[in-house]
Every structure is written in structure tokens, then in C-alpha cells.
Amino acid sequence: MIKLAIDFGTSATKIYKLGYGIVLTEATCVTAQKDTGEIRAFGNEAKRLLGKTADVTDVSFPVWEGEIVSEKRAAALLEYFMQKVAKRGAEALFCVPTGCTAFSREKYLRIAKTAGISRVKFAEAHFLSALGQDVPLSESNPIFSIDIGAGKTSFAAFSLDGTIAGLTMNVGGNNIDIHIIDHIAEMFNLKIGSLTSEKLKNTVGSLMQNSGRSTIVNGRDVPTGRPRSVSVTSEDILFPLRIYIDKIVEYAELLLKKLPAEVSAAMCKNGVYFSGGVCGIEGFADYMEEKLQMEVHLAHNPETAVVAGGGRALGNNALLERIMTE
Numbered sequence: 001m002i003k004l005a006i007d008f009g010t011s012a013t014k015i016y017k018l019g020y021g022i023v024l025t026e027a028t029c030v031t032a033q034k035d036t037g038e039i040r041a042f043g044n045e046a047k048r049l050l051g052k053t054a055d056v057t058d059v060s061f062p063v064w065e066g067e068i069v070s071e072k073r074a075a076a077l078l079e080y081f082m083q084k085v086a087k088r089g090a091e092a093l094f095c096v097p098t099g100c101t102a103f104s105r106e107k108y109l110r111i112a113k114t115a116g117i118s119r120v121k122f123a124e125a126h127f128l129s130a131l132g133q134d135v136p137l138s139e140s141n142p143i144f145s146i147d148i149g150a151g152k153t154s155f156a157a158f159s160l161d162g163t164i165a166g167l168t169m170n171v172g173g174n175n176i177d178i179h180i181i182d183h184i185a186e187m188f189n190l191k192i193g194s195l196t197s198e199k200l201k202n203t204v205g206s207l208m209q210n211s212g213r214s215t216i217v218n219g220r221d222v223p224t225g226r227p228r229s230v231s232v233t234s235e236d237i238l239f240p241l242r243i244y245i246d247k248i249v250e251y252a253e254l255l256l257k258k259l260p261a262e263v264s265a266a267m268c269k270n271g272v273y274f275s276g277g278v279c280g281i282e283g284f285a286d287y288m289e290e291k292l293q294m295e296v297h298l299a300h301n302p303e304t305a306v307v308a309g310g311g312r313a314l315g316n317n318a319l320l321e322r323i324m325t326e
């Protein structure tokens with residue numbers, strides 16, 4: 001039987017196929033006709049239309065802040081992805097946020113059935129992120145993991161024996177993008193779209209003072225409505241970046257304060273393991289080490305660490321049984 005690990009994320013979907021590796025990375029996005037609901041485009045093709053369609057067309061993300069908000073569109077999108085990577089009847093391990101509820105997992109089960117997946121298992125992001133970074137797991141050596149997604153950030157202190165403490169907050173890379181849009185409008189009187197904001201974050205975003213990065217941004221002049229271009233530097237968007245990174249620090253410290261003394265001692269020794277696309281921002285590791293006063297480990301491929309960990313779990317049945325969510 002074909003075995004897949006699926007990270008059905010807010011911004012992007014990644015699929016790992018056992019024996020092949022990561023076989024799909026596409027936007028979790030669809031376009032649909034507003035009056036009929038007919039879906040016209042899927043994945044990356046749909047995302048490219050964001051902000052460029054007529055009023056009769058709706059560009060939407062059926063997963064938002066880690067939750068499936070439109071089962072019909074999510075099922076259609078997942079079926080489209082499955083047609084690319086596997087025949088009907090495959091077995092899938094879904095990578096879900098830390099603390100994912102039974103109600104949320106029921107949604108995954110329903111869309112998986114519609115997409116032709118015959119058997120579904122679940123594992124939480126913190127376990128899979130650690131596996132994707134080749135972090136050795138044992139019962140006696142707890143580790144601290146933070147996975148920063150587009151819509152949610154998962155925090156957990158855990159060992160192979162189980163989760164000691166964990167939480168998920170509805171803050172991620174998308175929040176940064178939205179705040180950058182507002183910040184550019186206030187600073188430059190320029191209206192930009194979400195694709196431009198995301199690109200700006202990824203190209204010149206930095207947590208370092210005086211980074212020196214800059215780029216030309218195109219948008220609409222707020223007073224006149226005419227097209228206009230401005231030069232934006234790393235320092236110009238430092239404020240919206242730090243607001244959300246500092247919020248992640250705040251929640252990390254909140255969780256650390258609740259840990260038993262022996263677990264805290266292990267955290268100090270082992271440091272904290274980060275995954276997620278936001279980790280690619282310049283200066284991220286140094287900034288987090290300064291704020292948390294802990295050694296910071298970044299995944300080599302932060303955007304795919306979770307689904308890569310899912311693939312590793314698929315290849316080890318004994319390990320998978322230990323980390324599966326009931």
C-alpha cells in the first residue's frame with residue numbers, strides 16, 4: 001500500500017511519499033466562482049491569482065490558522081493533490097498542530113475519505129518536527145520544540161514517553177504578512193497585496209539592526225490611487241516582524257515556566273528546536289538565543305521539517321505507534 005505523510009497547512013501543503021521523499025509542495029489555495037461555487041483553479045495556480053481576479057471569483061484558503069474552515073473546498077483540493085501523487089486507497093499520516101482536537105481530526109477524516117484515502121493516522125507537529133531534524137528521541141531526555149506555521153505556532157516540551165506540556169497559538173507567518181501590509185500603508189502611503197507582503201518578508205525581512213537589505217516594492221498610492229514604487233529596507237519592516245516574533249517568545253517563556261524542575265534543567269542543556277518558514281528570516285537564531293537565553297537549533301530545511309518527520313515515522317512502525325494521536 002502507498003503510504004503518505006501530509007502536512008495540510010494554512011499556506012502550503014507538503015506530501016511525503018514513502019520510498020520517494022517529498023513529492024509535492026503547493027499552496028493550500030483554491031479559486032471558485034462565487035455564484036455557483038465551482039472550483040476553477042487549485043494550488044499554486046490559484047494562489048497566483050490572489051488579488052488579480054474579478055469580483056465574481058473568490059480566491060480562498062480552505063485551511064485557516066491550522067483549522068479546516070471549508071470542508072468542501074479542502075476535500076476538492078486534497079483530491080487534486082492526491083491525483084498528482086498516488087492512486088486512491090493510499091494510507092496517510094496527517095501532521096496536525098499540537099493539541100489538535102477530536103473535532104478537528106473528524107474534519108480531516110471526512111476530507112480524506114472524499115479524496116480517496118483509505119486509512120488515516122495523526123501525529124502532532126512537535127514530534128514530527130523533531131524527527132525531521134534528526135533529533136534523537138528517548139523516554140529520559142525531554143526536548144523543547146517550536147514549529148512556526150503560517151497560521152499557527154505549536155510549542156511543546158516532550159519525550160518519547162509523551163507530551164509534558166504543550167500549546168498552540170493562532171499566530172504565524174500570515175500575521176506578519178498582514179501587519180507588513182498595514183505598516184507599509186502607514187509609512188509610505190502605499191497599498192500592497194498579500195503576495196507582495198510575503199515576498200517582502202522573505203527577501204528583506206531581518207531581525208538584525210542595520211541589515212542593509214532593500215528592494216523595490218510596487219503598489220497603489222493611497223491618496224491618488226495611481227501605481228507607485230518605493231524602496232523598502234529591512235529596517236522599514238523590523239517593527240512588524242518583531243511584534244510577532246516577540247509574541248512567540250512570550251508564549252515560549254510561558255510554557256517553560258510551567259515545566260517541572262528536572263525538565264527545565266534538560267531544556268537548558270538541550271536548547272530549543274525550531275522549524276517553520278519564519279525561521280529563515282535573517283538573524284532569527286541570534287535573536288531567539290538572546291531573548292530565551294537558550295541555545296537555538298534551526299532545522300536545515302525549516303519549511304519541510306514536519307512532513308519530513310512524518311515520512312521518517314512512516315518508515316518505522318514501532319516509532320509511529322509511540323507518537324500517534326488517538
